[in-house]
Amino acid sequence: MFNFYENAVVLLIFVTVGRIQEFIPLVYSLPLAKILLFVLLMATMLVSDVRSYKMLGLPQFKAMLLLYAICLTSTITSKWPGGSWRFVSVNVTSIVLLAWFVSISCSSWKMTRKINNSLVVLSLLLSITTVAKYVGGRASIIGTAYDPNDLAFVLVVLMPFVYYRSLRAKGVITKMVLYCILLLDVYTIILTQSRGGLLGLIIVAFFIIVIERQKRILLVLAGSVVGIIMYSFVPEEFISRVYMIGNRSRDYNISATEGRLEIWKRGVGFMFQYPLLGVGPNSFSTADGESRGGTGKWSVAHNSFIQIGAELGIIGFVTFVYMIVSCVKSLRILRLNMQAGSQEYTDLCAIEVAFYGYAVSGFFLSQGYSALLYILIGLSGGTAYRSDRVLTRPCLTRD
DSSP, X not given: OHHHHHHXXXXXXXXXXXXXXXXXXXXXXXXXXXXXXXXHHHHHHHHBOTHHHHGGGSHHHHHHHHHHHHHHHHTTSOXXXXXXXXXXXXXXXXXHHHHHHHHHHOSSHHHHHHHHHHHHHHHHHHHHHHHHTOOSSSOOOTTSSOOHHHHHHHHXXXXXXXXXXXXTOOSHHHHXXXXXXXXXXXXXXXXXXXXXXXXXXXXXXHHHHHXXXXXHHHHHHXXXXXXXXXXXXXXXXXXXXXXXXXXXXXXXXXXXXXXXXXHHHHHHHHHHHSTTTTTOTTOHHHHHHHHTTTOSOOOOOSSHHHHXXXXXXXXHHHHHHHHHHHHHHHHHHHHHTSOTTSHHHHHHHHHHHHXXXXXXXXXXSOOTTOXXXXXXXXXXXXXXXXXXXXXXXXXXXXX
C-alpha cells in the first residue's frame, strides 16, 4: 500500500509542477490533480496512523495551517469574495494537502531521494520541451501557465536538485548526463530572458559555493568557465534587458505606472490599509484596479511576499515568512548534524538551496501560492519529523 502512496505522490508532483497531462491528449481533459488528491486523501484517512497527524505540529506546518485559516477568513472581507472563495477552496486547499502528502510519503531517506530525483527529471522535461519548441524571442512552454518568467522561476528552484544529485551519482556516464541537464537548465533560463531568473540562478550558485566549502575554488572556476561559454549564447535582447536594470529612464519597471516598483508600492499600501485580513486571496488585481478608479491595467503583485502581505494582511505576511524561515532553519540544523558528503547531507542541501532560489526568483513574481513552494515545505517537514529520534517508524503501514 505504501509503495502505491509514494508513486501517487510522485505522479501528483509531475501533474502539478510538470503539467505532463497537457502533453498527453488522452488525459488532457481529465482533472488528474483533483483525482490524485482525492485518492491520496482517502488513503491517508484509511491506512495512516497518528504520526501522520502529529507531524502537523511541526513549526512549518503550524504556520502553514495558520496561513490557510487566514486565507479562509479573508474570503469574507475580500475585494472579490466569490473569486477568493473559489481560489482558496480549490487552489490553496490543494497545495496544503500536497505539502502534507509529500511529508507523509517521506518516511525514509529513500523516498525523499525518490521525490528529489523526480524533480531532477521534471527540470529535464521542462528544459527539453522549451528548447525543442524555441523559435526565437523569450522562451516559454506554449499550452501551459508557464510564461518565460514562471518557467525561469521553476527551473531556478529545481536546479539545486540536479546539482546535488550529480554529487552522489555513481559512474562517469551518470555524472555527465546530470551535468548536461544542469547546463541545459542554465541555457533554458537564458532563453527565457528573465532577469529575475538570472538573479535567482546567481543566488543559487552563490549558496552552493558557500555550502560546499571544500570545493569552492573548483566551483568558482567551473562557474566562470560555464558563464563565459553561456555568454556567447545570450540573446542581445537579453543583454539589453539586463543593462536596463536600475536605469530609471529605460526600465519600465521603475518609471511606468504599471512597472513593478509602483505596483510594489501599491501592494505595500494595501497591506497597511488592510492589516488584519488584506484584500483577499487572489484579489490583488481587483484591489489594484479599484485603487485607480478602474482605469489602466489591473496588475498582479509581481512579488510573492508583497502578494501575500497585500492579500492576507500583516499577520498573513509574518506567518508566510515564518513558515519559510522555519523550513530553512530545520533543514540547516539537520544538515549541520549530518556527515558532509553523505547522501542524506546532499538531499538536505538540495532542499535548502531550493528555498533560497524560491525566495529570490519569487521576489519578482506572484508565486505566493506556488505548488513548488509547498512541495519544498512538505520535504522540509517530512525530513524534520523523521529525524526525530523518538519517531522512527513510517507514517503509513506497509503491506
